[in-house]
Amino acid sequence: MSKESALIAALRALAPHPAARGLQDDCAVLDFGGETMILTHDMMVEGVHWLPGQDMADVAWKLVAANLSDLAAKGAEPIGVLLGFTLGEDDTRFLHGLNEALTAFAVPLLGGDTVSANGPRSLGLTALGRATCRPVPDRRGASPGDTLWLTGPVGAAMLGFEALRDKTDASSTAFRRPLPRLAEGRALAPIVTAMMDVSDGLLIDAARMAQASAITFAINSTNVPFPASLPPARQDEAMRWGDDYELLFTLPPGTNPPIPAHHIGTASLPSGSPIIVDGAVPHNNLGYMHD
């Protein structure tokens, strides 16, 4: 999920106050005990991040997966999570899904807190990881001439969301049970110039990487992977939908990725727009703006 938040912007405005030092757009990177720890904290709110009536087991899975995706983008190996949980009526399902996710990703629950509350429930997860590669990749390192890559299709979560919302026969797995690209992130971390996960949408996240790196990406949509079941007319929409948790990364010119990935664009000197898609500046509303 996005950390381009109003809070962080406000805290940045406090600079040079110590409260703002070390604040990052995505994960925190902390040297500790001779190693480097990666930390991320994401929240999910009922009615905002999950559908009313959605199986809480899927919500638990997604909460874990979304946080681990942030670690994947750092090439980090997960070492544990802390959970902040608002008690509700279907906690057994939540526990079941939490258990499934922690087992699937081999991550222990280290601790947490629970509260009772009326109104929409709020969940928070802090995930910790060990950096496997230093310097730790971030979104700021892309240079003109670098190639832009994506690990897998975008739009599958959108189709899954619609299947779930409309109760159709199509698969909703991609929306309900995303898979953080942990192995891919570790394989890529030593060679990328920039990397992030695509949580809010390909175009908006590519634009963020471009802005952080002070370059412009030219993206060729014919090279962007989409699910086979996506109607071609919806490809533009799929590039603006989030929740797919693929990795977006750049490589120096002439370098090939060590894992399967799709070469979707190239970095150049900054022009007026952070991204150019098929030769044109895309219209506004690039993706989901969390706040």
Added chain:
Amino acid sequence: MSKESALIAALRALAPHPAARGLQDDCAVLDFGGETMILTHDMMVEGVHWLPGQDMADVAWKLVAANLSDLAAKGAEPIGVLLGFTLGEDDTRFLHGLNEALTAFAVPLLGGDTVSANGPRSLGLTALGRATCRPVPDRRGASPGDTLWLTGPVGAAMLGFEALRDKTDASSTAFRRPLPRLAEGRALAPIVTAMMDVSDGLLIDAARMAQASAITFAINSTNVPFPASLPPARQDEAMRWGDDYELLFTLPPGTNPPIPAHHIGTASLPSGSPIIVDGAVPHNNLGYMHD
């Protein structure tokens, strides 16, 4: 705040599943690199943990202080926090108080997430600390014959809460701006046999330490420190009120604490009750049971 939660109990019931391994009642203790990290995550919910209309600067302070108090009880040195924040209408006040607390305790904000939600707001804070002493103190180490100590008065937060709620001239500072006993915790960690912070009330927290240590504490209430302004008739109540964030700890027989503290009791072999106060088993409802 308490972690004696329904969730953690439920997760324990999953054991021997890996999800439950390493789960602790209070902080997580994590060996990382060549050092030991202490992690805690506490939540606060509008209408439960703070009064409607309360200054959000005070709420921010308390969120930070309560988490750092957990670190203090481990003798840990704080190294940073991650914030999960529900946006609202008085975020500027929250930021102001957050800034004050982080400055006062010299702790950086490392990252976090913000969300929008309707209904009562929920806040989460993850605090990280570096253990200054190993083994890290916990609540399980008290033995028969050990002496029981408290760093400072209980009941001040209760009086402060009432001053705030009833808008009297009395000071509400103890409730609004608690001070985690970080220096005291570090000084005590190498010599205590057990230690915890008193967040839910002296009697309930002493009972938890007794149960975790499989001993009984005999507490002499005449040695328990209270604020000067507390009517003597309210001493029993003050021992059942939380939010004072003093440290409760045990020492081997004959050892004196290196900081000012009050000798309030003694551990003995377990009897029928985890605590005996002035020779009698206290009535039920020992303190605030967070869930």
